[in-house]
Amino acid sequence: MNLRALLLASAVSGTLFSVGAQAADMTIGFSQIGSESGWRAAETTVSKAEAKKRNINFKIADAQQKQENQIKAIRSFVAQGVDAIFLAPVVATGWDSVLKEAKEAKIPVVLLDRDIDPAGKDLYLTAVTSDSVHEGKVAGEWLVKTAAGKPCNVVELQGTVGASVATNRKKGFEDGIAGASNVKIVRSQTGDFTRAKGKEVMESFIKAEGGGKNICAVYAHNDDMMVGAIQAMKEAGLKPGTEVLTVSIDAVPDIFKAMAAGEANATVELTPNMAGPAFDAVIAFKEKGTVPPKWIQTESKLYTQADNPMAVYEAKKDLGY
């Protein structure tokens, strides 16, 4: 893997190398959820690479999406006396007792990607997560800027009904377009975060909106649904990327391929590099006693066709997405 491309893709902070040199011989355990999505696989790949860069002895325990496996893994890390524990919690509750055990053993815990129930705030050092409301807002603001005052009817492909990410990305997008009366959402349906449903829902939007002529832009809560929607538009004789603007979230490799082909316009990155900032925080805490803030927000970077999408695709395609 090309290191330069990786940096480009995952928006790593610039201070990384200077700190990394001091971190030799540190051991950190990571309780990963399991292979639930391509993004999760990429997160694991990137975490390993980030650990290697800092000479950290990094142990990953795959929980196969079960909390009991995560609890077991944390106990085992505590027993091994690791220097810190990373946890990507599969659910929000039920962590109190095991995190107390870690705290009593004076092992700092960093949450990755997801937060846990508020009651546990003093039980972990910090949480490194993305702000999904902010992601939606970045997408909305891009669309307002691109529409440039012209009237723009948006159709929205929502994530799974009730999923907090879907709710937040919807809210963030609505916040982002709130100031622009020319941009408005005319249709919104769930595509369950999948390509197949994204395509099916887009097909019906096209029919319901006069063959797609009334659609100015598509906003999808994830790139997979957008990939499906792009297919639906092409099959209906529309030209996504030019006739119809597209903006989605996640920045998976396939959307960069579509951007390179001129069929997609923009995506907002949910970075798979949650571990990098977490390593830095732990190192600073261990070596200088710097207590990090309770929440480290990752960058929600916007990519457009201007950002050399093919290069990003090449960098990302082997991360496991």
Place this chain on the structure above:
Amino acid sequence: MALRLPRIGTSQIVALGLILVANWIVSPQFFDIRLQDGRLFGSLIDVFNRGAPVALLSIGMVLVIAMRGIDLSVGAVMAICGAIAASLADSHSLPVVLAAALGAGLLCGLWNGLLVAVLGIQPIVATLILMVAGRGIAQLITEGRIVTFTSPDLAFLGGGSVLGLPTPVVLTLGMMALTLLLVRGTALGLMIEATGGNPRASALAGIGTRLITVAVYMWSGLCAALAGIVASADILGADANNAGLWLELDAILAVVIGGTSLFGGRFSILLAVVGAFIIQAMNTGILLSGFPPETNLVVKAVVVLAVLLAQSPRLGGHLAGLGVLFKRSKSGGRRS
């Protein structure tokens, strides 16, 4: 035991018609059809195109259910076969891709059939094994990501058209015709109905019930494989996590809407396929309606309930009784 006289399927066809009309009411352009790149294009076509995977599943499922079985694994088999097809599509010719994917489906069916017929495991448990494991197998094949392909040959099976009809619809009709030929053109249909109706009596009458059981599960696997290929070809990729997810339940529902009893016996392939299109007509209608997505499942449940109630002979009797009561009370009211 409920004894049913041969059905003609009026209630299912009326239900499909009513739902299509309802779709037309919520979306006036519903019946508009135009030609787009040599392919028919319109919401009505979408119903049949999107309904094709479940319709394919229901063709296999109806035979399994007629044998007093059930096949919960079809969604997972779709994922496996779709993953195989997508992984091979860019490196092998279409016949090889199809042979591999369909062969895998038959193999999955053979596994289910052997568990049920030879080891005597209850069908719901036997097929649950592959339902759980199968998705994992599919994820292993795709290494947990969405495997995309560019092969136009395979893509044609999802997005192409034959004489203006989308290929998935043509494949569904072809599979239905082939199955009808195999089942009704031979004595297999009679043997399946006899075995489902009374397995012990059928075995004593000399029917090779085990062999037929295995064959029926294999056919269900084959139908699921074809559905998986269509689903992969449609999105130009294999999504092991989501392909066919919960579609086994839609297929069972389609069979039940088609009037085949879960207790086995008499079955209708044609009406099971109609059942699948009823479900899809409902889905498409909901998407066109612009209702908030939170209401999707409730609307679907209410419509399914209505269709099933309309078929219930017992309710029919009660309704007739209510009608009489209603008339009486009305006439009584007039008199007073």
Place this chain on the structure above:
Amino acid sequence: MHATETLPPPLLALAGFSKSFAGFTALDRVDFTLRAGEIHALLGENGAGKSTLIKAMTGVVARDAGTMKLDGVAITPRSAQDALAAGIATVYQEVNLAPNLSVAQNLFLGRQPTRFGLVREGEMRRRARALLSEFGLSIDVAAPLESYSVAIQHIVAIARAVDQSARVLILDEPTASLDAHEVEVLFAVMRQLSARGIGIVFVTHFLDQVYAICDRITVLRNGRLAGSAPVEELPRLDLVRLMLGRELSEATSRRPPVIEGEARADIATFRGVGKAGTIAPFDLSLRAGHVVGLAGLLGSGRTETVRLVFGVDPADCGAAEVGGRAVTIGSPREAMALGFGYCPEERKTEGIVAELTVRENIALALQARRGALSPLSRREQDALAARFIGLLDIRPPDPERPVGLLSGGNQQKVLLARWLATAPRLLILDEPTRGIDVGAHAEIIGLIRDLCREGMALLVVSSELEELVTYADEVVVLRDRAHVARLSGAQIEVSTILATIAQAPACADAA
């Protein structure tokens, strides 16, 4: 039977009990009297009405007519719970308890001793131990019920029933799955209960046990009371007669003279075939135009014999020869390939496919033999159906009617038609006239004779001895899962058959 002055007044008296199911009379004006402390055997062949009588007296089914008095007070239980509350408890062959709960929990399920709403586990166990010790049983009452033998499970069920102040205890075939020692334990308990004044109704198929423990016997046949007498007034031969048929005087032989001299080809010969635990090894020879009848009480091994011949439960020893060739018959399909056909006794569960039409049911076996890939055309099926509907006078003569809607006799004819359509060399009929009306009896017997004349070999199981003697050329008598006698020629008389069935094994005479 005579009512003796010294007898105590009846504990339970049923009079004129009747029950019909959809036109079929299961009970026809049956009287039954049980006295306190009496162990009363209720006997009869399958379908005689024993189960219906028990269900009617415990409220599981509602009787159509009749009165019921417990201690002189008229009662009409509406459910098993109702009957239990009145003092009538039933323990079935399949113990109706929760096998995974402890013995104590089973004994007090639903009536646990509680304090402030909490179960008093210790108290419950103490009471359970006390209760079981009355029956001479000292076991760990905290262990799950399923860890004990079936006999102990029965005693627990009985103890539970008796502890719920039962005064009438109905035991429905409790000994069917017990070994000799366990039966003795159960009998000890029964004697003890009888000494306490509890009336026991004892349903069983084992005549030895009847003579070992019962005071009185009531026999049902075809839903009617066939007779009731103290056990010492009803010797074994009379009892069998009561169970199986009419008086000897009626049952004269009407067997047609055997046509001798005609060369009768051997269709199938069985030597020393048997199946461990099912039927003792036997010899059987089946010839063209020859009817072999199998006679014996329920459970004597008649059905087991024919299932072995047809390969349903294949033999594990012996040799079979069909048409002069040594064969093994491992499945019904193999039997069919040899030209065998089999109409089973359980018409509904093993015979007809209720929701298929008459035409489809008739075509089924022939189609199975031809294989799925060479289907009978609709025209061939129609012709087949029309031929047999006419030949056997199946009513209504509608080939498209689901066979489940036909009467029992017509269902039986459809089954016969199914096998006749395959033109078998050997046809096996298990109780061909069971549960069908009298008119159809005669027709089916006539048909058996016709088939025989046409040169088919027949193997017929029948409890209707006076019918069997009219058409059988040879009668094999079975007892205790073994062939015990082969009667032929002038020996084929109802009285001879009855006497052979009733011959007690030497050791049981003491009872």
